[in-house]
Amino acid sequence: MEGGRDEPGRKQKVLMGTCGWSDDTLLKCGRFYPASVRSAEDRLRHYSTHFPCVEVDTSTYAIPSKVSVRRWLQAVPPGFVFHFKAFGLFCSKSCPITAIPGDIRCKLSFAGGADYVKLLNLSTDIQDEVWTAFNSTLEPVFAAGSLGVILFQFHLTFKPSAENRAHVLWCRRHLDPRFEMAVEFRNRDWFVGEHFLGTCDWLKANNMALVAADELVHETFQRDREQTGLPEGQIREFLPVAWAVTKPSFHYIRVHRREGCKRLLSDSELQTWVARLQLKLPETLQGPIYFMWGTDWEDQPIINARNLKQLLPTSMIFNWKAVQLETPAKGSLLSMFRSGQTSVQSTPDSVPKKLSDIPADDITLRALSEMSNTVNLESPSGKVGDTQKRTHDLTVDIFEPTKKPTASPPPFKKTKPSPNKRKSNAGVVTATSTITSFFKPAPSGT
Structure with missing residues (x-):
C-alpha cells in the first residue's frame, strides 16, 4: 500500500x-x-x-x-x-x-x-x-x-x-x-x-x-x-x-x-x-x-x-x-534540491540516491539533509541515567526554537544563570513475571 x-x-x-x-x-x-x-x-x-x-x-x-x-x-x-x-x-x-x-x-x-x-x-x-x-x-x-x-x-x-x-x-x-x-x-x-x-x-x-x-x-x-x-x-x-x-x-x-x-x-x-x-x-x-x-x-x-x-x-x-531522507516530503528543501539535481544532471548516476551513498566531503547535500531534520530526539549523551536530572537541560537544548542572535554582553558581565530544573514525579514500578495476563506495578510513594 x-x-x-x-x-x-x-x-x-x-x-x-x-x-x-x-x-x-x-x-x-x-x-x-x-x-x-x-x-x-x-x-x-x-x-x-x-x-x-x-x-x-x-x-x-x-x-x-x-x-x-x-x-x-x-x-x-x-x-x-x-x-x-x-x-x-x-x-x-x-x-x-x-x-x-x-x-x-x-x-x-x-x-x-x-x-x-x-x-x-x-x-x-x-x-x-x-x-x-x-x-x-x-x-x-x-x-x-x-x-x-x-x-x-x-x-x-x-x-x-x-x-x-x-x-x-x-x-x-x-x-x-x-x-x-x-x-x-x-x-x-x-x-x-x-x-x-x-x-x-x-x-x-x-x-x-x-x-x-x-x-x-x-x-x-x-x-x-x-x-x-x-x-x-x-x-x-x-x-x-x-x-x-x-x-x-x-x-x-x-x-x-x-x-x-x-x-x-x-x-x-x-x-x-x-x-x-x-x-x-x-x-x-x-x-x-x-x-x-x-x-x-x-x-x-x-x-x-x-x-x-x-x-x-x-x-x-x-x-x-x-x-x-529516502522519501522527503514535497516542498521540503531536500526534495527541491533532489528534484533540481535530477532535472539538470544528464546521467542518473551523477547524484547519490541515498544518504548513505553521499561522500563525506559532499557538504552541500549533507547540509541540506541535516536542515530537513533540525531536531534530534536522541540525547546528546549516550548515557541512560536519572531521567529527572537530565530532563530540563535536554529539553532546552534540543527543543527550544532557534532565536535571533543578540549582541554580546559587555566585558566581565556575568550572564544570567540557567533556570531551575523542574522536578518530575517519582514512582517505583516493579514488573511481575506473569506472562498470561498483564503487569501490575507495585504502589509507590509520592
Missing part, C-alpha cells in the same frame, strides 16, 4: 507519537514549536518531521471536515500515519446535538431544544448517515496509505455485559471493514479473572485489537475533574495494564497521565515498559507497535517519548528519520 504503513520494515518496531499535536500547554511552553509556526497544518508539518504517527483526538468531539483532513495529508511526509479516535456518539451512545454534522442535524427534531442526543433516539437511517459521514471522512486518509488505527474508547460505566458486547460488534460492523479497529475498555472488569481470556478471545474472533492502557488509580476513579494531582497523603497507584496482542497486524499502547503538571514517567516506570516490550510481544505479531503518549502537559509527551526511546534497543525503534 502507498505511504508505507504496511512496510515490512515496521514489523515489531516501536512507532512513538502523541495524542494530539496542538495541546494548549504545549503551544504556550514554546519548547517544541518554533514561534513562526502558527496554523494547525504548520504545527503538524513540524511535528511530523520528528514523529511517524499521531492520534487525532478532536474526532471524538466532532467528525473532522474533509477540507481539514485534506490539509493534514498535504502537511505530512510519505509514510506518516494518522490514528483517529472514534466519534463520541458511537462510544458513549450520546453526544451534543451540535456535534452532529450540520447536514444531518437539520433533519433532527427534538421538543424542548435538548442539548444532547442519545443514540437510541436516532432512527436507523440517521445512525447510518452519521456512520457514512465518519467513514467517508477517513477514506482519503486510507487511500493515501496514511490511516492507522480507529480507536474506540469505552468509559468506566461501560461494563462487560451481553448488551455492551453487542454494541461493540455493532461498531465493528458499521466501521468500514478495511479500517483497523482498536478497543480501549477503561472499566477493568473486562480483565478480571476469567473475563480476561474471554475478552481477548472474543476480540480476536471479531478482528479487533485490545489497547494496552497505562493509567493511575486516582486519576481514573476520582470524581472531581478539577483535581490537580495526587491528594495529599495518598500513595500513587497504577492500574493493571491489560497486555494481550489480539490482532497480528499491530499492537496499540496508550499512556495516560491526566492531572497536575508532573506527568513525566520515572526511570522505573520506563523500565517496566521496556520489559513489556522486550519480553511480552508474541512472535505472531506481524506489524508495528504504536506507542502513544497522552501525558499532555507542556512538552512532557515529547520528553517521555525520547526517554523511553533511549532505553529501548535501537533494533526495536522504527527509524523515521531515515525514511524521510
Whole structure:
C-alpha cells in the first residue's frame, strides 16, 4: 500500500507519537514549536518531521471536515500515519446535538431544544448517515496509505455485559471493514479473572485489537475533574495494564497521565515498559507497535517519548528519520534540491540516491539533509541515567526554537544563570513475571 504503513520494515518496531499535536500547554511552553509556526497544518508539518504517527483526538468531539483532513495529508511526509479516535456518539451512545454534522442535524427534531442526543433516539437511517459521514471522512486518509488505527474508547460505566458486547460488534460492523479497529475498555472488569481470556478471545474472533492502557488509580476513579494531582497523603497507584496482542497486524499502547503538571514517567516506570516490550510481544505479531503518549502537559509527551526511546534497543525503534531522507516530503528543501539535481544532471548516476551513498566531503547535500531534520530526539549523551536530572537541560537544548542572535554582553558581565530544573514525579514500578495476563506495578510513594 502507498505511504508505507504496511512496510515490512515496521514489523515489531516501536512507532512513538502523541495524542494530539496542538495541546494548549504545549503551544504556550514554546519548547517544541518554533514561534513562526502558527496554523494547525504548520504545527503538524513540524511535528511530523520528528514523529511517524499521531492520534487525532478532536474526532471524538466532532467528525473532522474533509477540507481539514485534506490539509493534514498535504502537511505530512510519505509514510506518516494518522490514528483517529472514534466519534463520541458511537462510544458513549450520546453526544451534543451540535456535534452532529450540520447536514444531518437539520433533519433532527427534538421538543424542548435538548442539548444532547442519545443514540437510541436516532432512527436507523440517521445512525447510518452519521456512520457514512465518519467513514467517508477517513477514506482519503486510507487511500493515501496514511490511516492507522480507529480507536474506540469505552468509559468506566461501560461494563462487560451481553448488551455492551453487542454494541461493540455493532461498531465493528458499521466501521468500514478495511479500517483497523482498536478497543480501549477503561472499566477493568473486562480483565478480571476469567473475563480476561474471554475478552481477548472474543476480540480476536471479531478482528479487533485490545489497547494496552497505562493509567493511575486516582486519576481514573476520582470524581472531581478539577483535581490537580495526587491528594495529599495518598500513595500513587497504577492500574493493571491489560497486555494481550489480539490482532497480528499491530499492537496499540496508550499512556495516560491526566492531572497536575508532573506527568513525566520515572526511570522505573520506563523500565517496566521496556520489559513489556522486550519480553511480552508474541512472535505472531506481524506489524508495528504504536506507542502513544497522552501525558499532555507542556512538552512532557515529547520528553517521555525520547526517554523511553533511549532505553529501548535501537533494533526495536522504527527509524523515521531515515525514511524521510529516502522519501522527503514535497516542498521540503531536500526534495527541491533532489528534484533540481535530477532535472539538470544528464546521467542518473551523477547524484547519490541515498544518504548513505553521499561522500563525506559532499557538504552541500549533507547540509541540506541535516536542515530537513533540525531536531534530534536522541540525547546528546549516550548515557541512560536519572531521567529527572537530565530532563530540563535536554529539553532546552534540543527543543527550544532557534532565536535571533543578540549582541554580546559587555566585558566581565556575568550572564544570567540557567533556570531551575523542574522536578518530575517519582514512582517505583516493579514488573511481575506473569506472562498470561498483564503487569501490575507495585504502589509507590509520592
